Amino acid sequence: MISSRFDLRIPFYLMILLSVSFVLSIFAMQLFAGILAILWLFEKYSEKRKAVDRIVIFILIYGLVRLAAIIFSEYPSVSVQSLYKEGLFYLSIFSIGFYVKVFDEQKTRQIIYLFIIGAALNSLIGIARFNLGFVERAESFSSGYTVFSVYLLAAFGVAVILSDLVEIKEKYFYLHIVLSAIILAGMVSSLGRANIGISILILLAGVFLKKIKIKQVFLICLVAVILAFISFFNNSTEATHRVEAPAQLSDRDILYKAAAELAWEHPVLGFGPRTFKEIFPLKDELTDKGVGGWHNELLQVYFESGLAGLLAYIILMVGIFSSGISFVKRNKAEENTIIVFSILVSIAALLLSAFFSGFIDSPVLSIVFALLVSVLAAENYRDKGNKNDLIKAASQ
Secondary structure, three states: OOOOOOOOHHHHHHHHHHHHOOOOOHHHHHHHHHHHHHHHHOOOHHHHHHOOOHHHHHHHHHHHHHHHHHHOOOOHHHHOOHHHHOHHHHHHHHHHHHHHHHOOHHHHHHHHHHHHHHHHHHHHHHHHHHHOOOOOOOOOOOOOHHHHHHHHHHHHHHHHHHOOOHHHHHHOHHHHHHHHHHHHHHHHHHOOHHHHHHHHHHHHHHHHOOOOOHHHHHHHHHHHHHHHHHHHHHOOHHHHHHHHOOOOOOOHHHHHHHHHHHOOOOOOOOOOOOOHHHHOOOHHHOOOOOOOOOOOHHHHHHHHHHHHHHHHHHHHHHHHHHHHHHHHHHOOOOOHHHHHHHHHHHHHHHHHHOOOOOOOOOOOHHHHHHHHHHHHHHHHHHHHHHHHHHHHHHHO
16 A cells, blocks of 8 residues: 655645635646645655556646647747646646555545536625626626636536435535535536536436436425526526527637638647647637637637547547546445446546537546546555455465
C-alpha cells in the first residue's frame, strides 16, 4: 500500500477545502490544489511511483501532446500561456491521485459527500445572487454561468447515483434530496439548456438502472421547480429573452461554418493551444464578439492540438470508462460499485456537456475532473490491493 511522510490530516483537510471551493473562489481552489501539489513533491519517489496508474499515464500522454502543440504552435507567444494556465491540472492529477489512494475508504467517501455539499452551497450562492438581481443568470462569485452550470452538472451526476448508498438511504434520505434539488435548481437558474437536458437524462438513467427511486426523483424535481419558480419570479430578464428567441444558436452555426473552413489546415498538431481568437476567420459574423472558444471540446482539442491531441483525448476517455466498467463488473455486489458508477455518470455528463462547452482546459473544471478520476483510480487501486491480499492469504 502507498504511504505518506506527512500527517494524513493535512492533505485530508486540504482536500476537503478544495472540494467545496471550486466556484466559490478560484484563488482558494488554486491555493489548496497548489499546496497539495507541493506536499506531493516532497513525498518519497518510491511511494509516488506506486500511485501512477494507467489513467495517469493516459493524461500524461495527452499533456505531452499539448506540450508538442505549444512548441510547434503558429502563435507561440499565445500558446505558451497554457503552461501556467493548465499546469495545475497535471500536477493535481498526480497529487490528488496520490493522496486519495493513501486515504482509506471512509475518508474518500467523506470527500465525495463534501463535494456534493459544496456544490449545493455554491448553487445556493448562485441562486441568491440571481434572485437579488446581481446577475442575469445564476453564477457564483468567481466563475461565469457556463462553468457554474457544468460544475453543478458534475456534482449532480454523483449525487443522483449515490442515492443508492445504504448510508444515504438510512441516515440522510431527505437531506440528500434537498441537496440534489438545490444543485438542480442552480442549473435551471443558470439557464444552460444543454446542461438542464443532461440532468434530466441523469435522472432517467438513475431510475432505469434502479439507482434512485421515482419518489426521490419526484421530490428532487418538486423542490427544484419551487426554487426555480421563485428565482424567475424575482428575475425574469434572461428567461424572457430566451422564451422570445428559442431558436438562438449562440453563434454555433457560425462556429461550425468556420470550423469547416479551417478543418485541414493544420491536421497533425493543430494551430496551438488558446489560439482561437488568432485563427477564427469569421469574427465579423459573430453576434457575441466576446466568444473565446469553439463551444465544443472536440473541436477545441482538434484545432489546438490536431489529430494527435484528439486521439490522445479519446484514448484517455476510453481508458477511464474501461477502467470504471471493469471495476463495476468485478464488484457487482459491493457498495463501492455505486461510488465508481456515480463517477462514471458524472464524467459522462461532463463529456456530453463538452459538445456545448468544455472542461479539460478550464482552470476550474479540469480540477473537478482531476478529483473525479482520482477517486475512480483509487477505488481500482484498493480493489486490486484487496484481491492481491486474498490471493496471498489463500496461498499460505
